[in-house]
Amino acid sequence: MTPSPAAQELILAAVKVAVVIGALQALFSLMTWIERRVLAFMQFRLGPNRTGPFGILQPVADGIKLFFKEELMPAAANKWAFLAAPVVAVTTSFLAVAVLPYGPPFTLPRLDFLPGWLAWLWPEWLWERSVQLQIATIDVGLLFIFAIAALGVYGVVLAGWAANNKYSLIGGLRSSAQMFSYELALGLSFVGIIMLAGSFQIRDIVDAQAGWFWNWYCFRQVPAFLVYFAAATAEVARTPFDLPEAETELVAGFHTEYSSMRFALIQMAEYINMITVAVLAINLFLGGWHAGIPGVPSEGLLGFVFWGAKVAFLLFVFIWLRGTLPRFRYDQLMHFGWKVLIPVAAVWILITATGVALAGW
């Protein structure tokens, strides 16, 4: 029995959602361990190396520990807002992932050697079917990510306010002020590539960067790339913009009062946001799954491998920055965002627009 075309699409979409969410959660727990190990090596320490080979089971141990810890809620907290905040944070971080492409279109293999009793696992309608490595292909993918990022601020605002704790509140206000200040620069940095690629769809933008690697927008749009990288780092509150984690001033910022699994959820949202901005940077500026040299094929599985390697490198860069740079002061942060990044991005939009209109870039 073959399901109807609509049902086939629905089944494929459900499988993609399940795979992506599972992969992201695995990547999140792996990242917590990688980050601690890499940072430790950069600082001549060892990092967690006791649980399992090289300490790779550390995330599992952390998970078990967090699971059995007591869920605390301050007596004066606003109960519903306190419960809703981690949910908002995680939901928005997963939603943004839905429109990101993960690789070139992929043709499913034809597994006709499967014995009859296993054939239901790989039915005929899957054979040689071309699937997009992307959950939702929507017209305005880039704007969708931007909209979800704007909603993501509410997780932080809610968490900071609901706990009824002055450190949480100030931390929450700081983090959200930082997030929406840098969101502006982030949005402006996209405008140039949207003009060059002529589409809001991330997949079109990736395909506009095919060919030699100097076609990548990080070389054609250097100022936009720099603005994006700085703003994205600030958006996900990584060093040197990790003001929310300035523990000497704010205890732990907006999540001071969170413990146990709710803390884990907030942590997960932060790591997934970091993965999202890294994937977005790869897709928009670093050629996505294109190898950058004509002749090197980037179709199918190979494209996915190139893409994955680039993402892994960029995630490493984020850790590298954390091991290298000191933290900005709050007024420096605001100054940098409003008086440096936004003007640079705005002027660059004018230059790109002139180039597109007159010189045919």
Add this chain to the structure above:
Amino acid sequence: MDAILFYASAALAVVSALVVIGQRNPIYSAFALIVTLCSLSVIFGLLGSPFIAALQVIVYAGAIMVLFLFVLMLLNVKREADAPGRGGRALGGIAMALVTLLVVQGGTVLLRFQLVPVAEFDASTQKMARVLFSAHFLYVFEATSILILAALVGAVALARKEP
């Protein structure tokens, strides 16, 4: 599928809008307003204009409401006290809503508005940009931009401390 989505988000928009005006705690009102704006965005999306849908969330639900919440949280506004004459105002509001409904419905009947089927109504980003930047709307668009710029400059001038 579209019909289910439409009725669900329309109902959500109406209910959360009622919460906005019925709720005494201003913070809850603000959150209900965010829900209203997001469900309106779903309706824009269903009407075939993902661009407007995304902008609705970015500008209204995102940027503007965050500033509202900021002020409410910084001022630490508590529940509003019971004001006298609340019942009368509620009745007035309901009457006003009925009048508006009558005017809108009556207007569509009297002026013989044609309902455009969604399929024929092209509201894609490209089409919208072409209309917006056509000679017909360009001056209005630019005039609005200058108006907003003037408001921005005014806000900065007002907020600046005297040296």
